[in-house]
Amino acid sequence: MTTKYTPTIATEIIQEYSAAPEMLVQILHAFVARFAYLSDEAIRQISLELNLSRADVHGVVSFYHDFRTEPPGEHIVKICVAESCQAMGSRELTAQVEEKLGIKIKETTDDGQVTLEPVYCLGNCACSPAIMIDEKVYGRVDASKLDGLIEKCGG
């Protein structure tokens, strides 16, 4: 569960990593896990406490796909769009989920329930196609299983 950003919690997280600049990637992960995304305020605080320039922190944030800077939906649905899953119909599944949710990949539903993201392999390729919903990795996904999983997300 994510919580609302507060500078106190943010400092606590940074201190867990001894405010070490080489832990920046791990700190950013911990922020996203805790606050769901990286706000400007968060980035400012991280740069101050790690003694880095804000541009440096921004550079790292924007390099990695995991570090989102916008609030995501309640659930994050990642569709594997890499080759093994393509061979098992991930293109069709992507179209199906886009239609069902009425959004494109990388968008969030209007009701804020679901954010749809692409992912390049979940290491579940022997059970392709695979998708990940909030850290759960489902294999052998077909149209009806996908429908069921999306419905559980309130989509």
Added chain:
Amino acid sequence: MTESVTVFIQYETAAVWLGANEIADRIAAAAEKNNVKVNIVRNGSWGMSWLEPLVEVAVGDDRIAYGPVDINDVDSLFATSFLQGGEHDLKLGPTADIAYLKNQDRWTFRRCGLIDPLSITEFQAHGGFAGLKKALESGTEHVLEQVKTSGLRGRGGAGFPTGIKWQTVASTDAGQKYITCNADEGDSGTFSDRILMESDPLTVIEGMIIAGFAVGASKGYVYLRSEYPLTQQIFGKALKVARESGWLGDNIQGSDFSFDIDLHIGAGSYVCGEETAMLESLEGKAGVIRFKPPLPAIEGLFGKPTVVNNVVTLGSVPDIVAFGGKAYDEYGVGRSKGTLAFQLAGNIKRGGLVEKAFGLTLRELIEDWGGGTASGRDVRAVQIGGPLGAYFSADQLDTPMDYEAFAAVGGMIGHGGIVVFDDTVDMAEQARFAMAFCAIESCGKCTPCRIGSVRGVEVIDRIVANDDREKNINLLNDLCDTMIDGSLCAMGGMTPFPVQSALKYFPEDFNK
């Protein structure tokens, strides 16, 4: 009944979300209702992914396997006395006799599926830590010698001889050195790092400690991709278990040698699997490729001599030290020594992990193990070695799996991923994806990769749309050559391989 029956149910990414946890609960509840005692062990994966979730019952000296089990099968399993090995549609017989497993050459993965991955006792009962003990007794020179003799080459992709890499780090003077374990496993169609780290994590830990001992490093890092949350959980626990039992940390097993390991999580970047980008990321920075030289073995993490090895490379080391390099060298062919964990993926009937000595053919893997396509249609294309690997046509399935034979036909074995496509595949679409993926994942340092890949997508679109097709095909070939010649690393330098092989073997798909 008093005696309890041991039931094994996997705790591994593929199985867990195919229902293994619920099945375990249901079996426990049904046993209680039926007044029988069961001892449920959560083992790792045997790598027979198509049979997951697999349930095994200890009967006499055997483990009788049932699978793939659905939660709704539990009642009928009880009704047919599966706890005594009773007959059932899902019964597969003794696990060890399943041909898929029986015909493998299990070395690195020999404990996967067999044991509870977090039990030091079981690990040791099946030969775990024998390599490390031997190393501590026999000294660094002996270890380096065994790894060199084994012929072990890097399993992460490039196939560089591990012994030579270790020797370089060992011979470089420095107060601090590092061992880094590359668990970024970004290639589509690969999951052997994941299976080893989830099913026998202590082997990877043991391999890292031995590497540290051999080169004189006291600190190790594992760089694990963020797409593997369950692996993170299991491996994190394994580190704890190893520390608590004195196999990791200060003065390992009372020796003079100390070594500890930190677990770092990647952040969804494919290029961070490249060793220098991984080191940048471990230093908390963006994963931009470094110029080489200097090699990481001379100036790596924080500028110190660093071993960078793949999970499977490190996991192969303990038994090489325990049994001697010669024993490993006996497997394989030519300069491809030992075993590789091939991974059967994509449109394949029996997907999973097959650890086999180098030298068998692609056809044996796809047909004998894999059983052909999942769709039942003809195999049309096979991509080997991840997104930077060439596509093979159905005519090339007799290529033997060895590094040199693959290089000779413009392919690469890489991390051993084999992705099968049936005859519904559109190879122009696959070529386009290769370029698009490079555009998304490029670290941005050099133009041929950063810009070339974007152009590549546009040019393929024009070819497919029959817009000045001849001219654009020539342009695509030129672009590929520029990327191959002008890119700093294999991201830009090898993306043309899937593109050009698609164009070469499947020209009709660009000509519709």
